[in-house]
Amino acid sequence: MSDTATELVFYGSPVSPFVRKAAGLCIEKGVDFEIEPVDVFNPPEWFVEISPMKRIPVMRDRSIASEGVAGTIADSSAICAYIEKKHPSPALYPAEPFAHGQAIFIEEYADTHLAATGGLGIFRPIFFAAMQGKEPDLEKARDTWARQIPPILAFLDGALGNGEYFAGDALSIADISVTCVLMQIALVADMPLDDYPALAAHLDRMQGRPSIATPFAKANGFIRKTLPDRFDLT
Numbered sequence: 001m002s003d004t005a006t007e008l009v010f011y012g013s014p015v016s017p018f019v020r021k022a023a024g025l026c027i028e029k030g031v032d033f034e035i036e037p038v039d040v041f042n043p044p045e046w047f048v049e050i051s052p053m054k055r056i057p058v059m060r061d062r063s064i065a066s067e068g069v070a071g072t073i074a075d076s077s078a079i080c081a082y083i084e085k086k087h088p089s090p091a092l093y094p095a096e097p098f099a100h101g102q103a104i105f106i107e108e109y110a111d112t113h114l115a116a117t118g119g120l121g122i123f124r125p126i127f128f129a130a131m132q133g134k135e136p137d138l139e140k141a142r143d144t145w146a147r148q149i150p151p152i153l154a155f156l157d158g159a160l161g162n163g164e165y166f167a168g169d170a171l172s173i174a175d176i177s178v179t180c181v182l183m184q185i186a187l188v189a190d191m192p193l194d195d196y197p198a199l200a201a202h203l204d205r206m207q208g209r210p211s212i213a214t215p216f217a218k219a220n221g222f223i224r225k226t227l228p229d230r231f232d233l234t
Contacts, residue, residue: 006032007063008083011047012056013037015187015222017115017180018076019057020215024176025080027211029087050074061086077107080173092173099168106159106166106174110181114156117148118185122233126188130227138231141189145233149185150195157196164205179206183216187223189231 008026010033012019019035026033038047040056050072051058059079064071073079084093094100121144125137156178159166166174182203185191193200206212 005062006034007061008033009060009062010035010057010079011038011051011060012040012058013222014215014218016056017119017184018055018111020212020219021076021111021173021177021180022057022059022079022083023215024180024209024211025083025092025173027214028092028171028176028209029083029090031083031087059083077111080107084173092171092176094168094170094172096168099172103167103172103174106156107177109155110174110177114152114178115181115184117144117152118181121145121148122185123188126231127223127227136188136231138233141231142233145189153193153196153199157199160198160202162198164202166202175202175206176211179203179212180215183207183212186230187219188227189233192234 008031010019010022012035014020014023014035023033023035038044038056040054043051043054046067047058048054050060050069051074053074055074057076057079058072058074059082060066061071061073061082073082081093084091094103122141125140127136129136156166163169165171166178179202182191193203207216
């Protein structure tokens with residue numbers, strides 16, 4: 001990222017996996033961006049105007065407009081698709097039609113099913129409670145890890161098969177999205193993946209990429225201020 005104002009700014013927080021997804025895509029493409037913090041629980045009026053669902057991230061392209069609704073896009077998937085069109089190289093959406101469809105589906109699966117299950121069932125019961133000075137709801141988190149998360153991990157493990165990537169033979173938005181959302185759980189809890197060897201290997205490879213490691217390090221630093229240790233959910 002540049003220290004000066006860039007064309008692209010993401011309103012949100014690095015704690016959000018969706019902010020990290022957009023940031024990761026930019027890092028892979030060598031596109032400069034900024035993250036401007038927004039408290040989504042008490043957003044300013046200008047943010048509500050550009051985020052119809054009051055969610056993060058919202059992107060602004062300052063080359064279009066520096067204020068107001070113009071030049072803004074809400075939703076991480078729409079943001080990433082826009083950046084891909086504006087900065088097509090290196091491509092992070094497969095050119096081959098079926099692989100392209102696979103990438104879009106896996107991105108959606110991660111952003112909705114995995115994110116909702118892990119976020120509402122594990123991340124929030126632990127971290128949101130800690131932020132409020134309460135005891136983390138480990139019973140809920142452990143139940144989610146034991147009963148709801150395994151079918152999701154099994155599907156993702158199977159979707160990889162013997163390949164290194166989720167769609168086609170190269171890195172795509174699917175790999176970035178799955179990793180960012182899955183690592184949301186790793187912010188608050190140990191995440192053994194012994195029963196899912198393909199997914200474990202994929203995560204290990206992805207964690208070594210600056211596009212994943214750099215945004216995650218910022219989120220992890222923030223989380224550790226409130227929650228010094230991760231929990232064992234087994």
